[in-house]
Amino acid sequence: xxxxxxxxxxxxxxxxxxxxxxxxxxxxxxxxxxxxxxxxxxxxxxxxxxxxxxxxxxxxxxxxxxxxxxxxxxxxxxxxxxxxxxxxxxxxxxxxxxxxxxxxxxxxxxxxxxxxxxxxxxxxxxxxxxxxxxxxxxxxxxxxxxxxxxxxxxxxxxxxxxxxxxxxxxxxxxxxxxxxxxxxxxxxxxxxxxxxxxxxxxxxxxxxxxxxxxxxxxxxxxxxxxxxxxxxxxxxxxxxxxxxxxxxxxxxxxxxxxxxxxxxxxxxxxxxxxxxxxxxxxxxxxxxxxxxxxxxxxxxxxxxxxxxxxxxxxxxxxxxxxxxxxxxxxxxxxxxxxxxxxxxxxxxxxxxxxxxxxxxxxxxxxxxxxxxxxxxxxxxxxxxxxxxxxxxxxxxxxxxxxxxxxxxxxxxxxxxxxxxxxxxxxxxxxxxxxxxxxxxxxxxxxxxxxxxxxxxxxxxxxxxxxxxxxxxxxxxxxxxxxxxxxxxxxxxxxxxxxxxxxxxxxxxxxxx
Numbered sequence: 001x002x003x004x005x006x007x008x009x010x011x012x013x014x015x016x017x018x019x020x021x022x023x024x025x026x027x028x029x030x031x032x033x034x035x036x037x038x039x040x041x042x043x044x045x046x047x048x049x050x051x052x053x054x055x056x057x058x059x060x061x062x063x064x065x066x067x068x069x070x071x072x073x074x075x076x077x078x079x080x081x082x083x084x085x086x087x088x089x090x091x092x093x094x095x096x097x098x099x100x101x102x103x104x105x106x107x108x109x110x111x112x113x114x115x116x117x118x119x120x121x122x123x124x125x126x127x128x129x130x131x132x133x134x135x136x137x138x139x140x141x142x143x144x145x146x147x148x149x150x151x152x153x154x155x156x157x158x159x160x161x162x163x164x165x166x167x168x169x170x171x172x173x174x175x176x177x178x179x180x181x182x183x184x185x186x187x188x189x190x191x192x193x194x195x196x197x198x199x200x201x202x203x204x205x206x207x208x209x210x211x212x213x214x215x216x217x218x219x220x221x222x223x224x225x226x227x228x229x230x231x232x233x234x235x236x237x238x239x240x241x242x243x244x245x246x247x248x249x250x251x252x253x254x255x256x257x258x259x260x261x262x263x264x265x266x267x268x269x270x271x272x273x274x275x276x277x278x279x280x281x282x283x284x285x286x287x288x289x290x291x292x293x294x295x296x297x298x299x300x301x302x303x304x305x306x307x308x309x310x311x312x313x314x315x316x317x318x319x320x321x322x323x324x325x326x327x328x329x330x331x332x333x334x335x336x337x338x339x340x341x342x343x344x345x346x347x348x349x350x351x352x353x354x355x356x357x358x359x360x361x362x363x364x365x366x367x368x369x370x371x372x373x374x375x376x377x378x379x380x381x382x383x384x385x386x387x388x389x390x391x392x393x394x395x396x397x398x399x400x401x402x403x404x405x406x407x408x409x410x411x412x413x414x415x416x417x418x419x420x421x422x423x424x425x426x427x428x429x430x431x432x433x434x435x436x437x438x439x440x441x442x443x444x445x446x447x448x449x450x451x452x453x454x455x456x457x458x459x460x461x462x463x464x465x466x467x468x469x470x471x472x473x474x475x476x477x478x479x480x481x482x483x484x485x486x487x488x489x490x491x492x493x494x495x496x497x498x499x500x501x502x503x504x505x506x507x508x509x510x511x512x
């Protein structure tokens with residue numbers, strides 16, 4: 001039975017927070033003492049899904065102050081106290097502010113932050129998510145008083161609608177646990193009853209490569225989860241050499257000390273992650289949320305975290321990347337694509353800047369590059385992903401010795417397995433439709449770009465001149481024919497084109 005409050009607005013449209021926002025300053029308007037900039041914001045590729053927001057320079061300045069925690073120098077135009085109402089200055093500042101907007105909307109982490117979302121889309125991001133989470137958590141503690149909150153962990157992860165708390169069990173006062181509250185997402189396709197059954201299955205799960213849930217509770221709109229807290233943090237924390245409890249923007253936007261792993265660690269951790277994925281797939285579950293922050297390492301054993309994200313329907317961090325690649329169209333291929341990103345980060349100490357990747361920095365172990373090419377290269381993204389089983393058999397991972405050699409499996413009741421299969425199909429259908437619309441948009445954009453290119457303009461001018469000359473020539477011929485018809489009293493011979501051959505004579509000749 002759920003301990004969480006039911007949704008106040010059942011049937012509401014669930015927003016995909018990973019759908020990218022683009023922003024274009026359409027105009028500026030000068031009032032008595034300041035200038036306002038009118039910004040057209042669009043979600044995704046459809047211009048129908050757009051709106052206007054009005055912002056002053058001071059709003060941009062406040063936003064930039066909030067983003068200073070990232071440790072990145074963002075291109076905000078400087079302040080100017082005198083002459084800031086001059087027309088030329090306003091035009092120049094508008095260009096600078098557009099560059100600034102482009103830089104924050106195109107940055108993979110900054111673009112997902114709540115301050116940026118509120119700045120561009122205040123209607124959808126005006127809720128106080130921390131307060132909502134606190135209310136839900138307080139209700140839970142009233143129902144189960146053995147738990148106690150130690151501290152909220154603010155901005156621990158990138159997900160806007162997920163909040164974290166460090167808690168303890170009063171009966172085990174030395175052990176620490178991580179409580180998370182999260183809104184259900186747009187890919188939640190299980191019924192409430194089936195979702196509770198699936199969460200119960202994951203809560204009772206005990207396998208070496210999946211991080212266990214101690215407790216879970218779901219409602220129509222959200223979920224509350226408790227799992228052991230890792231003092232060492234995630235695999236990404238270890239790669240970036242940062243303090244686990246700090247803000248994710250501070251930790252990951254511009255890490256100074258990040259470093260790739262040694263080959264033996266890459267092989268061991270990679271193989272263990274693949275075993276975890278295989279276990280999930282063989283059990284009929286789906287994940288889609290593999291990245292270095294969702295892997296914890298304890299005593300040289302990797303465990304996947306947030307495995308429940310797939311069935312809770314929350315969107316994947318890498319969704320904007322794989323929606324552009326139509327061959328990545330199943331939950332299994334999504335996991336392999338995410339594994340490619342993880343392997344790249346373990347190797348080079350940072351995620352890839354963009355995908356596809358065809359030029360890989362040199363590393364002393366060519367076997368890693370070979371696997372990366374099979375997942376992240378242009379050819380791989382066009383032809384399709386390898387399977388998890390095929391990756392396990394590659395020379396990089398096949399000879400890895402595992403501590404847990406016994407055969408692992410997740411036993412899923414047949415009725416729940418059918419529901420999971422149906423939910424998986426609905427999730428993939430939504431992905432296919434989004435990929436179709438994106439592909440259609442790209443084709444239209446390319447056609448418009450080609451039509452407006454200088455080369456195409458030249459070609460059209462040449463064709464227009466040819467048509468004009470041809471039309472002039474035909475007009476001259478018509479005039480010539482009319483003149484011939486009007487001259488002389490006899491019947492005129494039929495007109496022929498000057499370049500046409502003389503028609504053969506129809507008079508019969510006597511044989512020689």
